Amino acid sequence: MARYPLLMQRALDALTELPGIGPRSAQRILFHILRERREETQTLLDSLAAVKARIRFCPICGNLTSHQTCSICRDPSRDRGLICVVEDPKDVIALEQAGKFPGVYHVLMGKIVPLDGIGHEDIRVKELLDRAAKNAPREVIIATGSDIDGETTALYLSRELKAAGVKVTRIAAGIPVGSSLDFMDPVTLMKALEGRREY
């Protein structure tokens, strides 16, 4: 045997298909599983199976839910005239934890990355435009990241939405709260200056 037993090798192959898991991490994970109690492995496998079977994307906003629609879209107190566009469900969680946003969301499930061949047709842009056309929101806030691809996506969306007569805003770029200026990169500082507001 110059290799692992076949069953072991299959599990290693399946694990290395996961993002961020290389051959060494896969080995460590399998040895951990071999040594832990049977119930712990079962908990892991059951929870993954449950996610795959029962978690779906909200058909309205694309957020995660185990119901027909997500808890935010179901909430009657949310302002449906204010739509915040984000890249991922985890961005929804980040914004909800900040706790001040009264509107609803639209999850793009990615961003436009021209270099990787990811265009507007690969993310949930059409759904956003359809939703805007149907619901006529008061304002759409574009909250994609402030990296190159996030900005590209924001620019594309702003054009399309404005062409459809929707008011579009972009979240502010600037220095994060609690940072000192000498740790900031020049581009962030420039954006912070550009975005200055009167007291």
Add this chain to the structure above:
Amino acid sequence: MARYPLLMQRALDALTELPGIGPRSAQRILFHILRERREETQTLLDSLAAVKARIRFCPICGNLTSHQTCSICRDPSRDRGLICVVEDPKDVIALEQAGKFPGVYHVLMGKIVPLDGIGHEDIRVKELLDRAAKNAPREVIIATGSDIDGETTALYLSRELKAAGVKVTRIAAGIPVGSSLDFMDPVTLMKALEGRREY
């Protein structure tokens, strides 16, 4: 919802129990699972369940096997008088891939790490001493790593085995094949000099 749906959170918690998986990797893995085809997730879950259910440690040497004993211990052509002691099953694979070792193995399942409170009773030392007492091997080669803990373990084993009248050897420390001297650390160079052999 300032958090993920409960099912999602449970799976995140279970994933972060695995070695080397933090909250962010767990998120990436779950999103990958949510997006991939159902059969791919099933393959992953089935292969992990199969490993847990059917892979065991060989009762003779501690190597991995899906049979009663491992393929090396079952092989009648292997020299049972020559036992190579390693830390982990993956070391067995590394040595088997090198391809020249005619003997059998003994897997310690770890090493003595005094700082972490891992003593000789936490790894398969007793099994090795019992095996040596029972089979009276011609030679035991200690092939633990050449880091501090590997050396500590080797020293401990060599004393115990010699006390039991067994011939003990240690794999050579030195410069790896293909390396130039100026990339080597001083300790390795010193070991390489100490371990010099006549042409």
